[in-house]
Amino acid sequence: MALLPAAVPALRAENLSKRFSTTLAVDDLSLTVPTGEVFGFLGPNGAGKSTTIRLLLGLLRPTHGAAWIFDDPVADVARAHRHLAYVPADVALWPAFTGQECLDLLAGVGPGTDLAYRDELVARFGLEPGRRARTYSTGNRQKVALVAAFATRAPLLVLDEPTSGLDPLMEREFRRCIAEAAERGQTVFLSSHKLVEVEAVCSRVGILRTGRLVEVAGLEELRRLRRTEVTVDLSRPAPRLRGLADLPGVTDLRWASGLQFTLSLVGPPGPVLRALGETDVARIDVREPSLEEIFLDYYGEVSA
Numbered sequence: 001m002a003l004l005p006a007a008v009p010a011l012r013a014e015n016l017s018k019r020f021s022t023t024l025a026v027d028d029l030s031l032t033v034p035t036g037e038v039f040g041f042l043g044p045n046g047a048g049k050s051t052t053i054r055l056l057l058g059l060l061r062p063t064h065g066a067a068w069i070f071d072d073p074v075a076d077v078a079r080a081h082r083h084l085a086y087v088p089a090d091v092a093l094w095p096a097f098t099g100q101e102c103l104d105l106l107a108g109v110g111p112g113t114d115l116a117y118r119d120e121l122v123a124r125f126g127l128e129p130g131r132r133a134r135t136y137s138t139g140n141r142q143k144v145a146l147v148a149a150f151a152t153r154a155p156l157l158v159l160d161e162p163t164s165g166l167d168p169l170m171e172r173e174f175r176r177c178i179a180e181a182a183e184r185g186q187t188v189f190l191s192s193h194k195l196v197e198v199e200a201v202c203s204r205v206g207i208l209r210t211g212r213l214v215e216v217a218g219l220e221e222l223r224r225l226r227r228t229e230v231t232v233d234l235s236r237p238a239p240r241l242r243g244l245a246d247l248p249g250v251t252d253l254r255w256a257s258g259l260q261f262t263l264s265l266v267g268p269p270g271p272v273l274r275a276l277g278e279t280d281v282a283r284i285d286v287r288e289p290s291l292e293e294i295f296l297d298y299y300g301e302v303s304a
């Protein structure tokens, strides 16, 4: 890995904007990601995550603003890309090449590859490198790109929704790879829809909404946004449960009928469970809201 002074941020954007005719896809985005951080870039569909990443990679020219990768302007593509490996949201490979040939080709253009670690990753991801890329599923193409990126010693890994095609077992492997990259001191910029994934691997997150970076926060802050939706069906009316609204962490208690209610819960469920323990509960449904629901809840209308 090239030696770079730790004080130089891995990634810096200043007043970055991108307009596509009438759509302002990225709106005055300023952000610094220090070296060694695993940064999560969250946002609902169409928020501008991929456009931001394409600006950071020099694949798009900004309407306003500028960005740097380890102090090299992203417009200087040859220099900036010496510091990074990238996994796009839709991985396209050379269909007539085998997976192995694709890996070799990607290693040839990247910032250097640890071949022993790459072999280990091929095994860990269960990749069949002898097969032609045209026969690969979306998930397998994604695995090739991930193995190629993780096997580099690039100081910065830019990953755009890299686990959308992976099954849970492979997602677990992906998380291990992120942890290993972080241990080596690599910086990771991870765009994702998945709150659980981001929570598992990132130390800080930025939340994008209609092109604007509305929040940059540590993981603790993100956890504060999270609430659980609880629906309870009772076998018989329990008037005392009306008092649930006063328990710690309970918000938005709503009775659909005398025998069914919903509530939102933030923090430990103990007090609610103790209160329910004294009643005849017929059914209980506990649901974690999607990231988008949390956004809608937290930031109000998306169509601002």
Ligand SMILES: Nc1ncnc2c1ncn2[C@@H]1O[C@H](COP(=O)(O)OP(=O)(O)OP(=O)(O)O)[C@@H](O)[C@H]1O
Pocket: 020, 023, 024, 025, 043, 044, 045, 046, 047, 048, 049, 050, 051, 052
């Ligand atoms: N080449 C383009 N021409 C016109 N509009 C575009 C273009 N690329 C993106 N957009 C628009 O810019 C906005 C941001 O899109 P972008 O793909 O960056 O969002 P995203 O957060 O990556 O979404 P998703 O999670 O669905 O991939 C959207 O309104 C999209 O329609």
